[in-house]
Amino acid sequence: MAVVKQRSACPISNSLEAWGDKWSLLIIRDLMFAKQLTYGDFLKAPEKIATNILAARLQALEENSIITKTVHPESRAKFLYQLTQKGIDLYPLMVEINLWAEKYYPIPEERKPLLALIHKDKEAFIKKSIEALTK
Amino acid sequence: MAVVKQRSACPISNSLEAWGDKWSLLIIRDLMFAKQLTYGDFLKAPEKIATNILAARLQALEENSIITKTVHPESRAKFLYQLTQKGIDLYPLMVEINLWAEKYYPIPEERKPLLALIHKDKEAFIKKSIEALTK
DNA sequence: ACATTTACTTGCAAAATGCAAGTAAATTAA
DNA sequence: TTAATTTACTTGCATTTTGCAAGTAAATGT
Known part of the structure; x- marks a missing residue:
C-alpha cells in the first residue's frame, strides 16, 4: 500500500497537494475548454510545458482521480485525456x-x-x- | 526596470505566477483566518514551512501586492503581515x-x-x- | 517496406525547496 | 547597564522539482 503523505489535515493544503503545482491547473484549464485532449494537444498550449513534465503531471492528475486516460476511439496510437467529475468540480x-x-x-x-x-x-x-x- | 516574465497572457497562468506555488495559498489562508500575523506566527502553522522559504514567499507576495509588511505597533522587533485588497479578493x-x-x-x-x-x-x-x- | 506520427523516456543542467545552523537588531531580565 | 532572550531573518548545503534536448517504441500512413 502506497502511503500518501499529507502536510496537514487542512482542506486547502490537501487540495494543493492534488493540483497545487506549477502546471496542473493549466492542464485542467485546457480540458475545461476542450473537454478532451491528446498528449500532443497539451503541448500546443502557449505556456510550452516540457514533455517530461507533462507526462509526470498527467500521471499525477490521473492518480489523484482528476483526469482519466483512455485509448482514442479512432487510433490506438493516441490517448484521450478527460476530466473526471472530481476534475469538473x-x-x-x-x-x-x-x-x-x-x-x-x-x-x-x-x-x-x-x-x-x-x-x-x-x-x-x-x-x-x-x-x-x-x- | 525589472521585467516580469509571464508564461502567457492567460489569466489563469498569470494568477498562478502570483500565488501558484507550494506555499503561497497557505500563507494567504493563515492571513484570512487571522487578519494579521508575524513571521513567527506563520512558522506555527501545521505544515511546517522552512524559514528561508517563508521569507522568500512573503517577499514575493509583497512584491505581487498581495500582502503588506509593516512594523508592529507594539514592538520594533516585529513586523505585521496583512492582506491587501488584492489579497482579500x-x-x-x-x-x-x-x-x-x-x-x-x-x-x-x-x-x-x-x-x-x-x-x-x-x-x-x-x-x-x-x-x-x-x- | 519505409517514413511519419504519437506518446512518451532518458540524461543532464538549472531552479526551487528543505534542513540546520548562524547572525543581527530589538527587547526583556538581572 | 549588561547579559540573556526574542524576533526576523540569512547562509550553506542536500534533496527534489523543473526545464531542455535528444532518443525510443508502438501504431499508423505512404
Missing part, C-alpha cells in the same frame, strides 16, 4: 481565478466574452459549462 | 477550494462549522468575512 474555482485575474491583470480580448457571460449570471454559466463537459 | 477562491475539498477529502471537525456557514449562504459568508478583514 474544479470549474467554480477556475471561474473565481478568472474573476480575480480580471480585476488585477490585463485580460486578452478573446477571453472577454466569456467573462461577460460570467458577470451576467455566474451560477448559470457554471452550470451550463459543467453540463457541456458532462454530456 | 482571493477570498471567494479560497471558499471554492474548501467546497471542493469538502466533497473529496475528509474535513477536520473544527472546520465543519465554517463550511456549514458557507452552505447556508455563500455570498453572505464571503461578504461578512471580507468585511471582517477590511475593518
Whole structure:
C-alpha cells in the first residue's frame, strides 16, 4: 500500500497537494475548454510545458482521480485525456481565478466574452459549462 | 526596470505566477483566518514551512501586492503581515477550494462549522468575512 | 517496406525547496 | 547597564522539482 503523505489535515493544503503545482491547473484549464485532449494537444498550449513534465503531471492528475486516460476511439496510437467529475468540480474555482485575474491583470480580448457571460449570471454559466463537459 | 516574465497572457497562468506555488495559498489562508500575523506566527502553522522559504514567499507576495509588511505597533522587533485588497479578493477562491475539498477529502471537525456557514449562504459568508478583514 | 506520427523516456543542467545552523537588531531580565 | 532572550531573518548545503534536448517504441500512413 502506497502511503500518501499529507502536510496537514487542512482542506486547502490537501487540495494543493492534488493540483497545487506549477502546471496542473493549466492542464485542467485546457480540458475545461476542450473537454478532451491528446498528449500532443497539451503541448500546443502557449505556456510550452516540457514533455517530461507533462507526462509526470498527467500521471499525477490521473492518480489523484482528476483526469482519466483512455485509448482514442479512432487510433490506438493516441490517448484521450478527460476530466473526471472530481476534475469538473474544479470549474467554480477556475471561474473565481478568472474573476480575480480580471480585476488585477490585463485580460486578452478573446477571453472577454466569456467573462461577460460570467458577470451576467455566474451560477448559470457554471452550470451550463459543467453540463457541456458532462454530456 | 525589472521585467516580469509571464508564461502567457492567460489569466489563469498569470494568477498562478502570483500565488501558484507550494506555499503561497497557505500563507494567504493563515492571513484570512487571522487578519494579521508575524513571521513567527506563520512558522506555527501545521505544515511546517522552512524559514528561508517563508521569507522568500512573503517577499514575493509583497512584491505581487498581495500582502503588506509593516512594523508592529507594539514592538520594533516585529513586523505585521496583512492582506491587501488584492489579497482579500482571493477570498471567494479560497471558499471554492474548501467546497471542493469538502466533497473529496475528509474535513477536520473544527472546520465543519465554517463550511456549514458557507452552505447556508455563500455570498453572505464571503461578504461578512471580507468585511471582517477590511475593518 | 519505409517514413511519419504519437506518446512518451532518458540524461543532464538549472531552479526551487528543505534542513540546520548562524547572525543581527530589538527587547526583556538581572 | 549588561547579559540573556526574542524576533526576523540569512547562509550553506542536500534533496527534489523543473526545464531542455535528444532518443525510443508502438501504431499508423505512404
